Amino acid sequence: xxxxxxxxxxxxxxxxxxxxxxxxxxxxxxxxxxxxxxxxxxxxxxxxxxxxxxxxxxxxxxxxxxxxxxxxxxxxxxxxxxxxxxxxxxxxxxxxxxxxxxxxxxxxxxxxxxxxxxxxxxxxxxxxxxxxxxxxxxxxxxxxxxxxxxxxxxxxxxxxxxxxxxxxxxxxxxxxxxxxxxxxxxxxxxxxxxxxxxxxxxxxxxxxxxxxxxxxxxxxxxxxxxxxxxxxxxxxxxxxxxxxxxxxxxxxxxxxxxxxxxxxxxxxxxxxxxxxxxxxxxxxxxxxxxxxxxxxxxxxxxxxxxxxxxxxxxxxxxxxxxxxxxxxxxxxxxxxxxxxxxxxxxxxxxxxxxxxxxxxxxxxxxxxxxxxxxxxxxxxxxxxxxxxxxxxxxxxxxxxxxxxxxxxxxxxxxxxxxxxxxxxxxxxxxxxxxxxxxxxxxxxxxxxxxxxxxxxxxxxxxxxxxxxxxxxxxxxxxxxxxxxxxxxxxxxxxxxxxxxxxxxxxxxxxxxxx
Amino acid sequence: xxxxxxxxxxxxxxxxxxxxxxxxxxxxxxxxxxxxxxxxxxxxxxxxxxxxxxxxxxxxxxxxxxxxxxxxxxxxxxxxxxxxxxxxxxxxxxxxxxxxxxxxxxxxxxxxxxxxxxxxxxxxxxxxxxxxxxxxxxxxxxxxxxxxxxxxxxxxxxxxxxxxxxxxxxxxxxxxxxxxxxxxxxxxxxxxxxxxxxxxxxxxxxxxxxxxxxxxxxxxxxxxxxxxxxxxxx
Ligand SMILES: Nc1ncnc2c1ncn2[C@@H]1O[C@H](COP(=O)(O)OP(=O)(O)OP(=O)(O)O)[C@@H](O)[C@H]1O
Ligand SMILES: [Mg+2]
Numbered sequence: 001x002x003x004x005x006x007x008x009x010x011x012x013x014x015x016x017x018x019x020x021x022x023x024x025x026x027x028x029x030x031x032x033x034x035x036x037x038x039x040x041x042x043x044x045x046x047x048x049x050x051x052x053x054x055x056x057x058x059x060x061x062x063x064x065x066x067x068x069x070x071x072x073x074x075x076x077x078x079x080x081x082x083x084x085x086x087x088x089x090x091x092x093x094x095x096x097x098x099x100x101x102x103x104x105x106x107x108x109x110x111x112x113x114x115x116x117x118x119x120x121x122x123x124x125x126x127x128x129x130x131x132x133x134x135x136x137x138x139x140x141x142x143x144x145x146x147x148x149x150x151x152x153x154x155x156x157x158x159x160x161x162x163x164x165x166x167x168x169x170x171x172x173x174x175x176x177x178x179x180x181x182x183x184x185x186x187x188x189x190x191x192x193x194x195x196x197x198x199x200x201x202x203x204x205x206x207x208x209x210x211x212x213x214x215x216x217x218x219x220x221x222x223x224x225x226x227x228x229x230x231x232x233x234x235x236x237x238x239x240x241x242x243x244x245x246x247x248x249x250x251x252x253x254x255x256x257x258x259x260x261x262x263x264x265x266x267x268x269x270x271x272x273x274x275x276x277x278x279x280x281x282x283x284x285x286x287x288x289x290x291x292x293x294x295x296x297x298x299x300x301x302x303x304x305x306x307x308x309x310x311x312x313x314x315x316x317x318x319x320x321x322x323x324x325x326x327x328x329x330x331x332x333x334x335x336x337x338x339x340x341x342x343x344x345x346x347x348x349x350x351x352x353x354x355x356x357x358x359x360x361x362x363x364x365x366x367x368x369x370x371x372x373x374x375x376x377x378x379x380x381x382x383x384x385x386x387x388x389x390x391x392x393x394x395x396x397x398x399x400x401x402x403x404x405x406x407x408x409x410x411x412x413x414x415x416x417x418x419x420x421x422x423x424x425x426x427x428x429x430x431x432x433x434x435x436x437x438x439x440x441x442x443x444x445x446x447x448x449x450x451x452x453x454x455x456x457x458x459x460x461x462x463x464x465x466x467x468x469x470x471x472x473x474x475x476x477x478x479x480x481x482x483x484x485x486x487x488x489x490x491x492x493x494x495x496x497x498x499x500x501x502x503x504x505x506x507x508x509x510x511x512x513x514x
Numbered sequence: 515x516x517x518x519x520x521x522x523x524x525x526x527x528x529x530x531x532x533x534x535x536x537x538x539x540x541x542x543x544x545x546x547x548x549x550x551x552x553x554x555x556x557x558x559x560x561x562x563x564x565x566x567x568x569x570x571x572x573x574x575x576x577x578x579x580x581x582x583x584x585x586x587x588x589x590x591x592x593x594x595x596x597x598x599x600x601x602x603x604x605x606x607x608x609x610x611x612x613x614x615x616x617x618x619x620x621x622x623x624x625x626x627x628x629x630x631x632x633x634x635x636x637x638x639x640x641x642x643x644x645x646x647x648x649x650x651x652x653x654x655x656x657x658x659x660x661x662x663x664x665x666x667x668x669x670x671x672x673x674x675x676x677x678x679x680x681x682x683x684x685x686x687x688x689x690x691x692x693x694x695x696x697x698x699x700x701x702x703x704x705x706x707x708x709x710x711x712x713x714x715x716x717x718x719x720x721x722x723x724x725x726x727x728x729x730x731x732x733x734x735x736x737x738x739x740x741x742x743x744x745x746x747x748x
Contacts, residue, residue: 375615378608378616379616381605381608382616384607385605385606386603388567388587390616391586391587392567392587392591392599393616394591394592394617394665395588396588398586
């Protein structure tokens with residue numbers, strides 16, 4: 001009872017402080033500015049939440065501080081951009097990506113295979129490394145020769161920036177389809193599949209514990225899906241490309257969101273199974289590994305998409321204009337799909353400031369339902385406290401670890417693709433967002449799901465209000481002075497708030513005592 | 515009699531510490547075997563080694579004729595072993611009912627076992643919607659045992675069920691464990707020799723990571739000198 005009360009006091013004080021802060025903020029600016037700033041705060045908060053919630057789920061259950069989370073957010077954005085601006089590149093990528101993943105989809109089959117192999121101890125030690133080496137060599141040989149129609153970062157006329165610009169204005173640059181010349185299609189296909197299976201088998205050998213494997217058709221569902229995607233990618237390449245080019249920008253955007261999220265899920269799953277899992281007993285190495293992967297991810301994005309920043313075109317549904325815009329009522333907006341609407345005379349961008357917070361809310365509720373109402377959620381909540389006890393009940397916690405890692409990365413990628421049309425794409429978008437998310441989690445409570453949401457909204461609000469006041473200035477009471485917060489104050493203020501809250505409440509606003 | 519579990523000379527390391535240095539435990543089917551020993555002797559580690567939570571580096575653990583050492587914990591547990599750890603390990607973010615449901619291995623386990631469980635621990639029934647942490651120590655202990663009863667387990671590993679309980683509660687706990695022993699085999703770690711001697715049929719004494727003596731409980735109960743030497747109790 002006592003702890004219940006204390007928790008609510010924290011909640012009450014927080015709400016009170018925020019109310020005071022907001023009223024004070026409202027006094028200093030016009031109503032329309034206030035509404036816009038509030039909505040912008042919510043929007044930034046929503047994107048921050050998508051990154052923070054995944055990060056906190058992963059940290060809570062797996063005890064992994066995934067410092068690559070921001071980079072994965074960025075990759076989601078670039079993936080989504082590729083689908084929208086260069087669907088042909090995306091279709092070309094489908095087959096190799098599906099094949100790379102396919103080997104890992106066979107996870108439960110490898111222990112069975114391993115139990116058939118009888119080798120001396122030293123050979124057994126060598127085998128995984130040998131297999132991984134073969135796999136890397138195969139990948140290294142085939143992937144650079146695999147034909148993918150792509151932009152050219154060196155040539156401005158063919159650069160992502162130009163393609164982006166053209167796509168936004170509705171025109172498409174003509175593109176040359178790529179063809180199999182250096183390798184034949186069947187050998188590339190079989191080679192990649194083999195490389196993936198060999199590599200995944202090699203990695204699975206590091207875990208030598210004997211297992212009772214009961215194989216059923218379920219073990220083959222994931223690889224079947226991966227293979228179907230891979231085959232469809234080559235067999236119907238032209239049709240798929242034409243189909244995507246033919247889609248309206250709304251549907252294309254929808255496909256992009258789906259693809260970015262799912263590739264985040266797949267990437268997260270593979271990353272956990274290959275890189276994170278062998279290091280659970282060595283957390284420091286794990287931390288350094290995620291940091292290293294973050295750096296590698298950024299370099300890869302630089303190499304593939306180039307350094308210049310660009311913006312993903314908004315779907316037409318949020319990008320209309322015309323006489324009736326900015327819309328003043330829902331009917332006008334619906335009829336014209338205005339990109340902006342007027343709320344209290346303030347121009348609000350529908351995509352940035354209405355759509356993104358709505359998606360954030362939907363995700364917030366869906367994950368909450370997942371956590372509170374499903375068996376998986378129950379296992380996650382229990383595992384956050386004591387994963388060993390969950391395992392002692394006969395539950396395969398490692399599989400849940402993989403799922404949660406995949407889910408967390410999927411959420412980050414979703415955040416990335418949603419942010420791409422509003423924040424734009426840049427090589428460092430992930431790092432600044434990860435910093436935001438970390439501050440939000442420190443404020444809200446590192447492993448608390450509601451805390452992630454609350455902290456994210458607080459961080460978003462503070463930053464947006466300070467930016468706004470940087471433009472209009474704060475009249476200091478009883479003086480003539482007008483104080484204008486400078487841009488560096490934006491990150492500084494949230495860090496300061498974090499420090500204050502952590503001094504008062506070491507576990508954050510909604511965090512639990514460990 | 516047939517042994518449901520046979521622990522043969524296991525050696526377990528935690529970090530670089532050689533904690534178990536040769537433990538043997540034979541558990542006849544249908545019996546209660548008490549693991550006795552002073553604080554820090556290695557009783558808990560023995561239970562965890564059986565389940566693979568601290569996997570033994572040497573020796574064998576044979577459950578139902580199958581060698582399980584080296585297998586993953588969840589696979590071992592799924593073969594029909596229930597674990598009631600010391601300090602209970604109730605999930606605090608889960609309600610009492612969820613604490614039971616999470617232990618299901620097949621859909622419907624909980625519904626099938628519900629009546630049996632609430633007959634055994636009537637108190638739990640009215641607490642069903644409360645969060646796991648709002649329970650008293652005794653109720654948490656009941657819940658921890660109840661959780662191990664949800665799936666069809668053939669062997670229960672129960673670690674210090676009487677720890678921190680009032681005498682009245684200890685008695686009802688003992689009654690419950692006695693009741694359970696009709697259905698399943700039990701390994702019981704117990705510091706309270708009175709409790710252990712009344713419940714268990716066999717005993718194994720563990721001292722500094724080694725099993726040093728075993729036999730029938732009624733022989734040990736008569737041997738005051740041994741009790742004093744190994745357990746420090748009269
Ligand atoms: N994580 C650990 N790291 C280092 N030593 C450990 C660890 N866990 C247990 N030990 C040591 O292993 C020995 C056996 O511990 P264990 O918990 O099995 O004893 P126990 O017989 O169950 O004692 P108790 O009656 O106090 O529960 C103890 O000396 C303990 O200090
Ligand atoms: Mg113990």
